[in-house]
Amino acid sequence: MHRRVEPSERVIRMVPARAQRRKPAYARRRRLLVAVTAASAIGPLACVSAASARSDHAPASPASGAPSQAAAKAQPELPGSSAPKAAKLQAPPAGPTPATGGAGGGAAQHGHARKTLGGAQGKQSVGGAQGKQSPTAGTPLSAAKPGRPGAAKGAESGSASEQRQTHKGAGHASPPHVTRAKANRLQAAPASAAGAAAASTSAAPAGVSPPAPAVATAATVPVSAAAAASAPAVSSKPRGAAATRSARAAGRHRRAGRRAAFTAAAAQALPAGALLASASAPRVVSVTSTAPRTPRSGHSASSPSIVAPLATTITKIVGVVPTPVRALIGALLALALALAVRSRFAARRARRLERQRGQLLEDVGLLQAALLPVPPVRLGPVGTTAAYRPAAGPAAGGDFYDVFALEDGQLAVIVGDVSGHGRKALPHTALVRFTLRAYLEAGMSPRGAVQTAGAVLERQLGGFFVTVVAATYNPRTRILVYSSAGHPPPVIIGADHAALAPVTVSSSPPIGVGLPTGTRQSVVSVPGRAQICFHTDGVTEARVASELFGSRRLTATLVELGPKGSASELLDRVAELADSRPDDMAACLLSIEGNGQAPRAEREELELDRASATSERTERFLLSCGLQAAEVPAVLHIAAAGAARSGSVVLEVHHENGRARASLQHDNLSYLHARHAPHAAELTVSR
Amino acid sequence: MLPLADPNAVRAARLQHVKPAHASQRFRAPSDHCPEGKCEILSKADISNPDEVGSVEFGITCRELDEHTSVISVEGDLDLSTAPRLKWMLLDSLQEGRDKIVLDLSLTCFMDSTALGVLVVVNRRLAGDARLGIACDRAAVLRIFELSGMDGAFAIFPTPEEALAYLHAPASGAV
Numbered sequence: 001m002h003r004r005v006e007p008s009e010r011v012i013r014m015v016p017a018r019a020q021r022r023k024p025a026y027a028r029r030r031r032l033l034v035a036v037t038a039a040s041a042i043g044p045l046a047c048v049s050a051a052s053a054r055s056d057h058a059p060a061s062p063a064s065g066a067p068s069q070a071a072a073k074a075q076p077e078l079p080g081s082s083a084p085k086a087a088k089l090q091a092p093p094a095g096p097t098p099a100t101g102g103a104g105g106g107a108a109q110h111g112h113a114r115k116t117l118g119g120a121q122g123k124q125s126v127g128g129a130q131g132k133q134s135p136t137a138g139t140p141l142s143a144a145k146p147g148r149p150g151a152a153k154g155a156e157s158g159s160a161s162e163q164r165q166t167h168k169g170a171g172h173a174s175p176p177h178v179t180r181a182k183a184n185r186l187q188a189a190p191a192s193a194a195g196a197a198a199a200s201t202s203a204a205p206a207g208v209s210p211p212a213p214a215v216a217t218a219a220t221v222p223v224s225a226a227a228a229a230s231a232p233a234v235s236s237k238p239r240g241a242a243a244t245r246s247a248r249a250a251g252r253h254r255r256a257g258r259r260a261a262f263t264a265a266a267a268q269a270l271p272a273g274a275l276l277a278s279a280s281a282p283r284v285v286s287v288t289s290t291a292p293r294t295p296r297s298g299h300s301a302s303s304p305s306i307v308a309p310l311a312t313t314i315t316k317i318v319g320v321v322p323t324p325v326r327a328l329i330g331a332l333l334a335l336a337l338a339l340a341v342r343s344r345f346a347a348r349r350a351r352r353l354e355r356q357r358g359q360l361l362e363d364v365g366l367l368q369a370a371l372l373p374v375p376p377v378r379l380g381p382v383g384t385t386a387a388y389r390p391a392a393g394p395a396a397g398g399d400f401y402d403v404f405a406l407e408d409g410q411l412a413v414i415v416g417d418v419s420g421h422g423r424k425a426l427p428h429t430a431l432v433r434f435t436l437r438a439y440l441e442a443g444m445s446p447r448g449a450v451q452t453a454g455a456v457l458e459r460q461l462g463g464f465f466v467t468v469v470a471a472t473y474n475p476r477t478r479i480l481v482y483s484s485a486g487h488p489p490p491v492i493i494g495a496d497h498a499a500l501a502p503v504t505v506s507s508s509p510p511i512g513v514g515l516p517t518g519t520r521q522s523v524v525s526v527p528g529r530a531q532i533c534f535h536t537d538g539v540t541e542a543r544v545a546s547e548l549f550g551s552r553r554l555t556a557t558l559v560e561l562g563p564k565g566s567a568s569e570l571l572d573r574v575a576e577l578a579d580s581r582p583d584d585m586a587a588c589l590l591s592i593e594g595n596g597q598a599p600r601a602e603r604e605e606l607e608l609d610r611a612s613a614t615s616e617r618t619e620r621f622l623l624s625c626g627l628q629a630a631e632v633p634a635v636l637h638i639a640a641a642g643a644a645r646s647g648s649v650v651l652e653v654h655h656e657n658g659r660a661r662a663s664l665q666h667d668n669l670s671y672l673h674a675r676h677a678p679h680a681a682e683l684t685v686s687r
Numbered sequence: 688m689l690p691l692a693d694p695n696a697v698r699a700a701r702l703q704h705v706k707p708a709h710a711s712q713r714f715r716a717p718s719d720h721c722p723e724g725k726c727e728i729l730s731k732a733d734i735s736n737p738d739e740v741g742s743v744e745f746g747i748t749c750r751e752l753d754e755h756t757s758v759i760s761v762e763g764d765l766d767l768s769t770a771p772r773l774k775w776m777l778l779d780s781l782q783e784g785r786d787k788i789v790l791d792l793s794l795t796c797f798m799d800s801t802a803l804g805v806l807v808v809v810n811r812r813l814a815g816d817a818r819l820g821i822a823c824d825r826a827a828v829l830r831i832f833e834l835s836g837m838d839g840a841f842a843i844f845p846t847p848e849e850a851l852a853y854l855h856a857p858a859s860g861a862v
Contacts, residue, residue, distance in 0.1 A: 467835065504834050507836035
């Protein structure tokens with residue numbers, strides 16, 4: 001016996017723990033109440049609907065294993081049952097499964113149903129169907145045997161008397177779990193297993209059985225079906241569990257779909273009351289799934305009178321709740337509602353704002369692209385990259401760069417920084433960048449471009465000042481020319497990883513401070529491999545542990561990155577190393593291929609006017625360019641003479657064969673001349 | 688040698704942006720340039736690492752030598768956050784009629800483009816006989832002036848005395 005019982009037990013155990021956990025006693029009671037009311041008030045129709053509902057669920061659970069097997073076994077014996085017609089009718093939808101079996105199950109259930117009030121029958125019917133479906137489930141039908149008689153009888157009778165019979169059957173064969181309660185009542189403990197069978201005969205299998213048959217029964221034999229349906233609600237708890245479980249499993253088996261559809265159709269045809277009942281029924285199943293409670297529920301199910309006390313109890317409880325508490329509950333409900341509405345609106349607004357933000361970001365991206373162009377990856381033989389990182393603080397905005405090809409095959413670079421920060425600086429950023437670009441494109445030398453821009457923009461900057469470096473690189477001659485206005489000079493690193501030391505004495509002041517600018521220009525020969533890094537002061541002024549990042553760290557970082565390194569990698573590295581970045585960072589990297597020859601300063605140029613020609617600054621400039629101290633006075637003298645004569649002169653210091661040689665050009669209007677037609681030196685001083 | 692002010696009083700005044708009562712008497716001659724051993728911090732920062740910043744807490748003091756002259760000393764870094772304080776102190780001084788100003792940057796470790804902008808603005812406001820002399824002997828700061836090309840635009844002296852002498856000298860060209 002015990003062994004027989006096993007499968008059904010397993011079924012119970014397999015009921016999802018969640019279902020057991022979730023349903024508290026009050027819920028169970030409520031379901032019960034609903035089911036019973038439905039059953040009693042609405043009558044057979046409701047039962048039918050319940051059955052159909054079950055069936056709806058059932059289809060999902062095609063191969064529920066043991067239970068189904070029981071059903072399957074029952075089927076063969078059932079053929080003779082009174083429900084064959086129904087079975088036949090149903091058969092088509094049910095498909096391959098022997099409809100008869102299902103019908104038989106259904107009939108048997110009817111009997112049960114009445115007695116038990118239970119949805120068991122509904123389930124049974126289902127079970128029968130399933131049994132057909134999944135006869136292959138292949139597990140031993142220990143429970144099935146006992147069930148068979150019951151089922152058969154049920155099928156035959158379909159009346160009250162039949163019910164009794166079924167009970168008996170159940171008593172004999174009852175699969176342990178389900179009908180234990182009944183069994184206990186009707187018969188002795190031993191029977192419990194058998195008893196289960198009866199009610200459950202149908203029950204166990206029911207869980208498994210497909211919906212279609214149940215529906216069919218309902219349609220064809222309304223009364224009996226109804227009875228069956230009513231039963232499930234109350235008594236068939238164990239089965240319910242099985243059913244639920246099987247239903248879960250069903251998800252995997254699509255085959256049941258067709259049947260489900262059929263059932264659904266049937267359900268639709270049912271009256272509203274039926275629907276109500278059906279709606280409640282499936283829940284009952286899950287609620288009552290716990291085995292230990294089965295007996296009780298069985299009791300209550302069998303006697304509808306129990307329901308009344310329950311209802312009254314609930315009513316009493318509600319009645320006892322003091323008015324203030326009710327008011328509180330009402331207030332809380334209202335609050336919850338209000339909050340829900342509010343959160344809904346908030347969510348909607350958030351979505352809208354998010355959308356707008358996306359659009360704005362796109363726009364900003366476009367605008368930024370206008371200010372910070374994406375440089376071509378390569379310009380001729382030179383790899384070019386540029387990057388910009390706004391400051392972490394309020395200084396964001398103000399840096400700019402541009403890299404572009406000139407008509408004559410040269411490459412031009414502009415990197416600058418507007419003194420103001422934030423949005424107010426942006427218009428000036430664009431103004432300076434495009435002005436300089438225009439001059440460079442027009443063929444001016446970097447110095448000429450900066451000088452002209454300085455003269456032109458002075459009035460337009462309105463108090464802002466701009467530091468900038470403009471450069472051109474000629475890939476054919478491998479000559480880099482750059483001119484800075486208050487801006488850090490580029491870092492030029494050769495194959496030997498050494499940075500070329502720039503001459504910073506007598507640098508030009510920034511554009512916009514009211515001083516003539518664009519007076520200095522450096523010419524560097526880059527015969528071999530080199531990295532040229534133009535940057536803004538935000539890079540060198542980043543803080544690393546209370547120190548400035550500095551040009552030494554910048555050089556080291558560039559060496560570390562190697563010739564393949566990009567500007568964005570450089571800035572990322574700087575940001576990584578720095579503790580704080582008070583200013584924007586912009587960098588533009590030129591990667592020049594070649595041999596191991598180191599870059600060297602070819603020429604330094606300084607434009608002098610009458611005042612500056614004799615200044616101490618100019619003297620220092622000459623010295624720092626490598627001119628011998630002895631020859632400086634002579635050079636200064638000649639320069640002063642030249643400046644006095646023509647307003648201004650350009651002092652050049654050439655580096656040839658390791659020697660510095662100064663020369664003078666009357667190039668005071670340099671920006672009016674293209675860089676391709678430099679003036680010939682009028683006066684040359686060499687030692 | 689002028690009597691030194693009580694360091695605590697000076698510090699408190701500095702924090703509150705109030706000029707100490709004895710400010711006018713307190714002018715640091717080169718010899719007592721660094722009271723309370725600040726010289727050590729300064730020299731350490733100066734010699735060992737020109738890139739060092741933030742080693743000295745920022746402070747700014749204004750000493751009024753007479754109704755036309757004031758000496759403004761800055762200690763610590765001049766950057767985006769501190770430059771505005773220098774700006775207002777300089778502009779206040781100009782507004783009060785003290786148009787001969789010595790800006791003592793001897794204890795300044797670092798100066799960024801924002802501070803440079805402040806100096807440019809103040810330099811533009813100088814009208815008539817007004818003059819701004821900058822006293823600075825720190826290589827790091829001098830290099831910033833040089834790199835920015837502004838060393839030609841300001842009168843920069845190694846010591847406050849020389850700057851003072853420049854302020855009171857008969858009209859002559861810049862450095």
